[in-house]
Amino acid sequence: MLNAFVQKLRGLVDLDAATIVRVETATTNPRLFRAKQDLIREGDMTGPVFVMLRGWACRYKILPNGSRQVTAFMMPGDACDLHMSLVTAMDHSIQTISAAEIAIISRRDMDVLIDEHPDFARAMDIAQLIDEATLRAWIVSMGRRSSLERISHLMCELYLRASEIGLTDGKRLTLPLTQLILADALGMTPVHINRVLKELRQLGAMDLQRGFLVIDDPDTLVRISGFDENYLHRRSASGLLGVRASN
Amino acid sequence: MLNAFVQKLRGLVDLDAATIVRVETATTNPRLFRAKQDLIREGDMTGPVFVMLRGWACRYKILPNGSRQVTAFMMPGDACDLHMSLVTAMDHSIQTISAAEIAIISRRDMDVLIDEHPDFARAMDIAQLIDEATLRAWIVSMGRRSSLERISHLMCELYLRASEIGLTDGKRLTLPLTQLILADALGMTPVHINRVLKELRQLGAMDLQRGFLVIDDPDTLVRISGFDENYLHRRSASGLLGVRASN
DNA sequence: CGCTGGATTGACTCGGATCAAGTCGAGTGG
DNA sequence: CCACTCGACTTGATCCGAGTCAATCCAGCG
Numbered sequence: 001m002l003n004a005f006v007q008k009l010r011g012l013v014d015l016d017a018a019t020i021v022r023v024e025t026a027t028t029n030p031r032l033f034r035a036k037q038d039l040i041r042e043g044d045m046t047g048p049v050f051v052m053l054r055g056w057a058c059r060y061k062i063l064p065n066g067s068r069q070v071t072a073f074m075m076p077g078d079a080c081d082l083h084m085s086l087v088t089a090m091d092h093s094i095q096t097i098s099a100a101e102i103a104i105i106s107r108r109d110m111d112v113l114i115d116e117h118p119d120f121a122r123a124m125d126i127a128q129l130i131d132e133a134t135l136r137a138w139i140v141s142m143g144r145r146s147s148l149e150r151i152s153h154l155m156c157e158l159y160l161r162a163s164e165i166g167l168t169d170g171k172r173l174t175l176p177l178t179q180l181i182l183a184d185a186l187g188m189t190p191v192h193i194n195r196v197l198k199e200l201r202q203l204g205a206m207d208l209q210r211g212f213l214v215i216d217d218p219d220t221l222v223r224i225s226g227f228d229e230n231y232l233h234r235r236s237a238s239g240l241l242g243v244r245a246s247n
Numbered sequence: 248m249l250n251a252f253v254q255k256l257r258g259l260v261d262l263d264a265a266t267i268v269r270v271e272t273a274t275t276n277p278r279l280f281r282a283k284q285d286l287i288r289e290g291d292m293t294g295p296v297f298v299m300l301r302g303w304a305c306r307y308k309i310l311p312n313g314s315r316q317v318t319a320f321m322m323p324g325d326a327c328d329l330h331m332s333l334v335t336a337m338d339h340s341i342q343t344i345s346a347a348e349i350a351i352i353s354r355r356d357m358d359v360l361i362d363e364h365p366d367f368a369r370a371m372d373i374a375q376l377i378d379e380a381t382l383r384a385w386i387v388s389m390g391r392r393s394s395l396e397r398i399s400h401l402m403c404e405l406y407l408r409a410s411e412i413g414l415t416d417g418k419r420l421t422l423p424l425t426q427l428i429l430a431d432a433l434g435m436t437p438v439h440i441n442r443v444l445k446e447l448r449q450l451g452a453m454d455l456q457r458g459f460l461v462i463d464d465p466d467t468l469v470r471i472s473g474f475d476e477n478y479l480h481r482r483s484a485s486g487l488l489g490v491r492a493s494n
Numbered sequence: 495c496g497c498t499g500g501a502t503t504g505a506c507t508c509g510g511a512t513c514a515a516g517t518c519g520a521g522t523g524g
Numbered sequence: 525c526c527a528c529t530c531g532a533c534t535t536g537a538t539c540c541g542a543g544t545c546a547a548t549c550c551a552g553c554g
Contacts, residue, residue, distance in 0.1 A: 142389035143434025187390025
């Protein structure tokens, strides 16, 4: 059984056996974190590379007035700050959302890995490209989509990303996001998140409950959000619309 | 006189003379573009690397309903899509805002440049890191800042980035952004952009007119927007607050 | 069994969108 | 030199999606 990191990378490029072993080895002995723990904070010196193996985390920034904006969700398989050590200080914080297992790879080890395994390096570059595309997709959502569209779009994204690493089970996904975190991510208030989730439930599109998400009607969700998966640059074809077919 | 690209890179790392010459050479003979021309469109095959030498451009996405969201502004010195060729298709479009001179470097030439000049490679990595941080800053703006704060924040960012490559003249910056493009970038309507610009003018903070921006009171602008330049990871110290001191 | 963090619901407010007229300025052609 | 045009900018009146404020509910847990 390959770990989530390897599984994600293999979704991006073909890795030879030797590379897989090396990457597996580098990510054994993950550190355990409880929920809501900062891995690193804005202003901290940049450090090693974090690789999520289990659980969820998020990047966020705090504004002068105390409000918070989440800028990315990280799930198993996601790595962060590959090149971050090229600059001196973090410009944002990273925090676990749920309990998590996170491998910590030193700058030095990562450099060796990249040097000796060009395919791995390429996979990391592609992963960064996708992260960037995802940031752009979020900007589009915040700028031009209604709250209903925005939530739908995010859920499509998370579901699809999660399905890449086998986190989904049919139309179901374990998703430990509270309405408060969702509000911080989508630029809305928890109250309004609640109302929109209710609306999506009543539309029969999806149901987000404590700890998990159920996609009841992928078609509707895609139609509402105008979701186009092209920015995730997936190699495999199976998409959101395939969810229903596979059931 | 070094071109804008070299000037930007030198703001990120120290480049030796040989590297500078090579980069200069690679960016001679730029292509000329008129305003509002697409360099590449969403869905197109990924291609060469574009390097802005003069004029402005933007990345954008069009939504199903026809509305548009700009996700980044590109000014002289900015390069785009260094690693984009690792994926097959563009997930967004790029368009000139003003007339522009843009060097086009083939994938092959770029690979050679990166291979033979590690400092150049490092500068490009840092540039990408900053681009990513800028995307996050935009998300924060769209999610948690009022329209007044949002415009102020963007103007701080653009002024500071422009000053890095010597585009500013005291408190003045040539900036060919229409209120319509600004609206598409900030997730607002042109009408409201107009009103907020008027307010900023009346506050004596800044004045955006046809084709140029004047920062009248950097302090106020920074205070309104809560601008923190840390995400731009500049090496030089001179900031927005230095504008006034230098006058 | 009460405490706590999240979820839910209702009443009211408000920032920014929408709709609808203008105005201004740089071409451009007669 | 002036009329015409077109794109961008302005301004006012009105509307509405989402925020704010304030209870209340609910489940897990020490």
